[in-house]
Amino acid sequence: MLSNSILSPLRNELALVWLLRILALMAGALVLLIFAFLLNESLPILGLVGLSAFFSDPSWHPMEGFFNLTSMLLGTLYATAGSVLLAAPLGILSAIFCRFYAPTHVARIFRNLMESLSGVPSVVFGFWGLTVLVPLVNQIHPPGPSLFAGISILTMMILPTMAMAADASFASVPQNYLRGAQALGLSKSATLLGVVLPAAKAGLLSGLILQSGRAIGETMALLMVCGNVVQTPKNIFDPIRTLTTNIALEMAYAMGSHRSALFVSGLILMLFIVVLLIAAEGINRVPKR
């Protein structure tokens, strides 16, 4: 039956293909539509002050006509980089433990915990951060809401994504690789470093990209713990504002060029993610030795 339809596509098979094509087109067009919308909403301000104003103005005070977004772009970059640097090793190592060292029932509990952690809504993280973490940080180094608090919250949020992606990619390493390594008499650690990690590289990388994407896009939790002051942080205890929180904070009351400038934040954010994806694609394409 299956081979039949491959050889001679039936009429309803064709209908299915077209339906799928249309659905895929719609899904793809959605991104383009969003992009076009952002561009359209940004155009008034871009025509008025030009793109360079968003990087060369003295500050971000849209009501006074200053639109510098650089420190918020850096804020997004620092918070994302910091949390990915923490969550990636933590996630990968805990997945290695779970897959290769932990007894079965511990591994199962661990997986369940990671799954429930990934299901916690970001606003819950943010609320906990605002009422527990921020006052704690305040006692170490005032004022409390800071890049540090943001990175901590983000790390917690993206850790399960990384751990689950790593666990899944370790699980998909072919069994005969492992048996081969065993037959060669390799130790467990040598097997991990020499066989498992290289074989799981692609999966780990896509986990990395997924978690970076989540970190870049996170808004609510960061809004509550980062302090939202527009400045380039001098140290990790300085408050920051990210591009996403900027939109969330000011959208409700923004009008005219202020509103338009917020769409530019969105546009820059989107370009930022596109650059990240292209970079990831590039890394993935590097030929294997």
Next chain:
Amino acid sequence: MIKFLYVLLVWMPFSQLANAADVPQKLVITGSSTVAPLISEIAKAFEASNQGVRIDVQSGGSSRGISDARQSMSDIGMISRDLKPEENDLKGFAIAKDGICVILHKNNPITKLEDSQIVDIYTGKIKNWQELGGKDAPITVVNKAEGRSTLELFVNYFKLKNSDIKPHVIIGDNEQGVKTVAGNANAIGYVSIGTAEYDSAQGVAIKLLPIGGTSASIENVKNGKFPLSRNLLLVTTTEPNGLKKKFIEFARSKEVIGIVKQQYLVPITK
């Protein structure tokens, strides 16, 4: 073509006549972004109880509220201040009051601050509570996000520019401000009086500071004693009639008190 003209000339006047009673009646209301959310909610309630009425609310600042009303671009304007003497061609109708107060953590020993001290704290000239007779701890300045009307009222009253303020934390809505100050013993912030009074009554660890010797309370906003407050007005060019009159009366009636309070504003009706 001839048939078209026939329809246009002969039937149109009739159809308009016929529709006059049940054609959707429309009001356009524009102006202050402080008043717009309140009026949107009131308009929903008004539409619900008046079939066929559509109310279009657009924000764009008090000055737009004035100019749109003058140029008949809108039926009713919204402004978040009193009418100026040169605007006596317009009729104003107060619908609510908006007041903000400065809040500290409950355990902060400071009980009052002069206006000039608040300015110095917000501009970064005073950085430690010790300078004001408090404990030796750095002050955490909590400011509002750009575009919020609370910020506008605050900077206008203290004659500041937002770019002069040196904040440590910037918050969005009032509740976030209250939680930030309640979680930081050395913070100072300002929020809508409605929110602050409600939360401190619920036992949240904040303290409302008096401004200019007047204690911060909804009562003092209502009777006009509290200086850091303003009136929210609807304005029209002529003495309102028909639907306009009905809407303005509704917006000032007892029926909307709940909606006004929901927006953390102070109702004026007794």
